[in-house]
Amino acid sequence: MSLPLPNPIRPAFDRGGSPGAVIVNIGPSHPATHGTIQIVAELDGERVVRTDVHCGYLHRGFEKECESHTWHNLIPYVDRLNYCSALINDFAYCEAVEKLMGIEITPRCRHLRTLLSEYSRIADHLTCIAAALMELGAMTAFLYLVTIRDYIYEHLAALTGARVTYSYGRIGGLANDVPEGWLKRLGEILDQMDTFTGRVHGLVDRNRIFIDRTRDVGVLTTAEAIHWGFTGPILRSTGAPRDLRKDTPYLSYAELDFEVPVGIKGDNYDRYFVRMREIDESAHMIRQLADMLEPGPICVDDRRCTFPEKHLVYSEIESLINHFKLVMDGPQVPPGEVYSAQEGANGELGFYIVSVGGGVPWKVHCRSPSFVHMGGVHRMLDGYQLADIVPTFGSVNMIGGECDR
Amino acid sequence: MAHGTLSLLIEPARLLEVVRALKDRFGFDMFLDVTAVDWPQRQPRFDVVWHFYSTRERVRVRLKARVPEADPAADSLTGLYGSARFMERECHDMYGIAFRGNDDLRPILLYEGFVGHPLRKDYPKQKEQPLVPYRTNEAAK
Numbered sequence: 007m008s009l010p011l012p013n014p015i016r017p018a019f020d021r022g023g024s025p026g027a028v029i030v031n032i033g034p035s036h037p038a039t040h041g042t043i044q045i046v047a048e049l050d051g052e053r054v055v056r057t058d059v060h061c062g063y064l065h066r067g068f069e070k071e072c073e074s075h076t077w078h079n080l081i082p083y084v085d086r087l088n089y090c091s092a093l094i095n096d097f098a099y100c101e102a103v104e105k106l107m108g109i110e111i112t113p114r115c116r117h118l119r120t121l122l123s124e125y126s127r128i129a130d131h132l133t134c135i136a137a138a139l140m141e142l143g144a145m146t147a148f149l150y151l152v153t154i155r156d157y158i159y160e161h162l163a164a165l166t167g168a169r170v171t172y173s174y175g176r177i178g179g180l181a182n183d184v185p186e187g188w189l190k191r192l193g194e195i196l197d198q199m200d201t202f203t204g205r206v207h208g209l210v211d212r213n214r215i216f217i218d219r220t221r222d223v224g225v226l227t228t229a230e231a232i233h234w235g236f237t238g239p240i241l242r243s244t245g246a247p248r249d250l251r252k253d254t255p256y257l258s259y260a261e262l263d264f265e266v267p268v269g270i271k272g273d274n275y276d277r278y279f280v281r282m283r284e285i286d287e288s289a290h291m292i293r294q295l296a297d298m299l300e301p302g303p304i305c306v307d308d309r310r311c312t313f314p315e316k317h318l319v320y321s322e323i324e325s326l327i328n329h330f331k332l333v334m335d336g337p338q339v340p341p342g343e344v345y346s347a348q349e350g351a352n353g354e355l356g357f358y359i360v361s362v363g364g365g366v367p368w369k370v371h372c373r374s375p376s377f378v379h380m381g382g383v384h385r386m387l388d389g390y391q392l393a394d395i396v397p398t399f400g401s402v403n404m405i406g407g408e409c410d411r
Numbered sequence: 412m413a414h415g416t417l418s419l420l421i422e423p424a425r426l427l428e429v430v431r432a433l434k435d436r437f438g439f440d441m442f443l444d445v446t447a448v449d450w451p452q453r454q455p456r457f458d459v460v461w462h463f464y465s466t467r468e469r470v471r472v473r474l475k476a477r478v479p480e481a482d483p484a485a486d487s488l489t490g491l492y493g494s495a496r497f498m499e500r501e502c503h504d505m506y507g508i509a510f511r512g513n514d515d516l517r518p519i520l521l522y523e524g525f526v527g528h529p530l531r532k533d534y535p536k537q538k539e540q541p542l543v544p545y546r547t548n549e550a551a552k
Binding site for chain 2: 345410
């Protein structure tokens with residue numbers, strides 16, 4: 007029995023503009039499109055004339071699901087947006103809710119969130135560069151980078167209990183403080199990372215094959231990048247020093263010393279190099295933050311969102327009721343709306359949330375950089391070779407979880 | 412002003428005029444986001460919400476316009492910002508807001524043939540409409 011299966015998409019074009027044109031379909035089940043993106047391309051020989059990019063294969067109704075859970079229960083869901091740097095999602099979401107509630111987090115929490123955001127950014131950039139290089143056949147560089155990423159994952163598992171999706175942020179604080187010896191191991195990993203990224207620089211930077219595949223491929227100008235909504239490393243690779251950590255400082259970024267690396271041409275090579283330099287800057291920030299950490303509470307003392315200590319829940323009625331109300335009704339967020347954005351690993355990660363009061367959101371909308379980038383990625387694919395789709399797409403770092411939500 | 416963002420409620424008919432002024436006179440060169448909020452008990456039912464960012468002044472602005480359920484439509488900003496193309500498609504998917512002037516409102520996160528708009532409050536969360544029918548025990552034999 008084989009009924010014809012309905013096509014989930016309707017391509018923008020099904021015949022070419024010129025007699026010799028060929029239409030090919032790439033993805034979604036293709037490793038270079040990360041398994042979720044489908045590209046319908048018109049080819050003239052090996053040259054890509056135009057492309058029609060489709061997403062949605064990983065859509066799982068994130069925003070709908072958010073409207074029937076309490077504010078706290080959403081934290082595991084936001085983890086699964088950008089699963090390469092899940093902690094940044096946690097903190098961006100928590101910050102949005104805290105803004106609505108008028109909560110100011112404690113200094114230790116602020117520094118720790120900043121430190122972990124940068125740590126996640128390193129993991130995300132390592133993943134992106136490693137995957138992009140592997141797609142070009144650079145297995146050694148891939149192994150160097152994912153080795154470090156795995157050290158980071160294990161190290162984060164020691165802190166949060168999970169390797170990839172941590173559920174570690176809390177509204178008004180964090181799940182727990184860092185365990186003993188954690189910061190010492192952090193320094194060791196960063197030192198080893200410096201060695202390994204140095205080797206990758208040596209292997210790749212002046213490698214003829216790598217330069218031929220990436221230099222002047224997928225070029226984007228600053229004006230084009232802004233017109234098509236690109237943010238993050240892609241916008242910076244065009245030479246615009248736009249970074250929310252500098253432009254609208256949040257968390258502890260105003261107190262840190264760091265640079266915003268930019269590219270010259272906005273091509274694949276620049277996107278690789280901007281990410282490599284950002285890893286260095288993030289490591290520099292983490293070292294500063296580790297020195298700045300002062301002892302103190304990690305959660306605000308606010309009964310609207312912070313859970314009481316367990317031994318009090320078992321011994322006094324007020325704490326028991328408080329715990330019960332927080333679990334059953336959720337944190338009480340006053341009515342209002344807020345758009346709050348942080349610099350995610352891929353660009354501006356914004357949460358637009360609307361509350362009508364009470365423990366359940368009326369609306370949670372995520373402005374995810376990957377989705378916006380997919381709207382403009384055809385500018386980087388059209389006019390280049392078919393084989394250039396692989397390195398260009400790799401350098402965009404599309405993350406299915408946040409693109410399709 | 413709310414939580415550090417200027418929020419403007421405008422007439423839907425004046426959208427293009429306001430956005431042109433924002434872009435040309437006030438330097439809001441980046442289109443961040445468009446979405447909608449459903450208020451089933453209210454007339455008009457939907458808020459359409461836009462966010463813009465100025466890379467020069469480093470501030471955001473929010474525009475809101477109320478559109479009725481009978482004619483859920485707003486002008487498209489694709490002529491001013493390329494990035495509006497995908498985001499308007501998503502908003503059309505989820506809330507059924509028609510963007511006049513966007514010639515490509517094909518489903519984007521949903522699939523061809525999907526009936527309804529899932530982020531409207533009257534769309535049941537548990538409703539299923541699989542593109543490929545579930546396999547029954549009979550078919551598996």
